Amino acid sequence: MIATPVKAELVPTQLSSKRKTVLSGVQPTGTLHIGNYIGALSVWVANQQSYRNLFMIANLHALTIPEAVKAESLRQKAREVAALYVACGIDPEQSVVFLQSDVPAHPYLAWILGCCIPLGWLERMTQYKSKASQADTVGSGLLNYPALQAADILAYRADFVPVGDDQNQHLEITRDVAQRFNHLFGEYFPLPETLNRSSGARIMGLDDPTVKMSKSLAEKHRNHAIMLLDKPNEIKRKIMSATTDSGSEVHIEDASPGVHNLLLLYETLSAQDRARVQAQFAGKGYGYLKKALVDVVVAVLQPIQSAYNDILADPQRLDDILQDGAAKANTIANKTLADVRRLVGV
Numbered sequence: 001m002i003a004t005p006v007k008a009e010l011v012p013t014q015l016s017s018k019r020k021t022v023l024s025g026v027q028p029t030g031t032l033h034i035g036n037y038i039g040a041l042s043v044w045v046a047n048q049q050s051y052r053n054l055f056m057i058a059n060l061h062a063l064t065i066p067e068a069v070k071a072e073s074l075r076q077k078a079r080e081v082a083a084l085y086v087a088c089g090i091d092p093e094q095s096v097v098f099l100q101s102d103v104p105a106h107p108y109l110a111w112i113l114g115c116c117i118p119l120g121w122l123e124r125m126t127q128y129k130s131k132a133s134q135a136d137t138v139g140s141g142l143l144n145y146p147a148l149q150a151a152d153i154l155a156y157r158a159d160f161v162p163v164g165d166d167q168n169q170h171l172e173i174t175r176d177v178a179q180r181f182n183h184l185f186g187e188y189f190p191l192p193e194t195l196n197r198s199s200g201a202r203i204m205g206l207d208d209p210t211v212k213m214s215k216s217l218a219e220k221h222r223n224h225a226i227m228l229l230d231k232p233n234e235i236k237r238k239i240m241s242a243t244t245d246s247g248s249e250v251h252i253e254d255a256s257p258g259v260h261n262l263l264l265l266y267e268t269l270s271a272q273d274r275a276r277v278q279a280q281f282a283g284k285g286y287g288y289l290k291k292a293l294v295d296v297v298v299a300v301l302q303p304i305q306s307a308y309n310d311i312l313a314d315p316q317r318l319d320d321i322l323q324d325g326a327a328k329a330n331t332i333a334n335k336t337l338a339d340v341r342r343l344v345g346v
């Protein structure tokens with residue numbers, strides 16, 4: 001087995017004495033997968049000590065497709081995601097972990113920001129277009145999703161938002177609305193910077209390496225994604241059946257999307273640099289690469305799963321973490337909201 005501190009480059013070390021603020025979050029619409037871990041959570045953990053961190057569970061965003069919501073399951077999933085944050089290495093002593101729904105300033109600020117967003121910006125969002133095209137009824141919450149996400153970020157006047165690259169358009173609109181607010185009501189919001197990993201910001205599906213690994217596809221296709229709570233035999237089944245191509249050996253220069261995705265998973269999870277990974281697998285059979293990847297994934301997930309089980313065994317601790325997180329988040333967000341109310345005159 002390989003020891004696996006997940007590779008952590010990307011965030012510039014902060015030298016200034018005042019810590020910059022990081023905010024990010026996950027929508028609790030399903031169990032987290034290895035793409036969420038690589039693209040987002042591993043980055044949060046790796047850079048935790050350099051920043052003032054807020055990590056949120058975006059349960060209000062999960063209501064934007066209300067037909068898919070079952071109240072008890074949403075409550076459960078939100079706690080599961082919170083427990084996974086901690087199991088993955090988010091230290092509640094260092095980082096604020098909270099439920100979005102526990103901070104009323106988010107939807108309040110979202111209303112004010114929403115009033116500053118021209119309709120065309122919302123209608124252009126690719127996530128909106130794709131979700132709306134699959135829905136029978138499109139709620140206005142789906143259209144206004146970016147206003148709430150901008151509020152999540154701007155409520156803390158965040159400097160950095162570490163995310164996978166599928167979130168970049170949401171970050172662009174956040175900067176745009178911050179600028180528009182500043183223009184209309186006076187310079188107030190800093191413009192948050194998006195942080196994407198240089199490699200691993202977009203992990204593709206194992207069954208179909210032309211689409212992004214996603215929670216929703218994972219629910220429909222059993223071999224699509226490695227979930228953070230998968231057992232070793234499931235991890236093995238999914239990786240060994242991953243789509244490659246008609247060849248049998250790794251050719252680095254013209255690796256197909258499936259082989260490229262497996263190499264990327266190996267590189268990001270084994271904390272090795274690309275040249276070394278390429279040298280290790282060039283000319284080797286796909287089976288060899290897949291077996292090596294199974295070992296790495298199991299080695300990364302095993303300690304996360306054992307920490308997760310410890311957290312679940314102590315529900316009071318999770319309640320305390322979320323209560324404490326909500327109190328801290330409310331203190332910061334309420335201050336921003338008071339400033340914003342004054343600036344807009346309400």
Ligand code: TYM
Pocket residue numbers: 023024025026027028035036037038039040058061148149152153161162163164165166167170200201202203204212213214
């Ligand atoms: P969500 O829940 O879809 O995804 C959570 C995080 O995981 C990243 N991610 C991936 N990274 C690499 N490869 C993949 N295949 C992959 N799939 C997902 C996402 O980019 C994200 O960083 N709208 C957000 C939640 C949100 C949020 C926020 C994020 C609400 N408010 C404020 C940042 C700041 C979402 O649905 O992420």
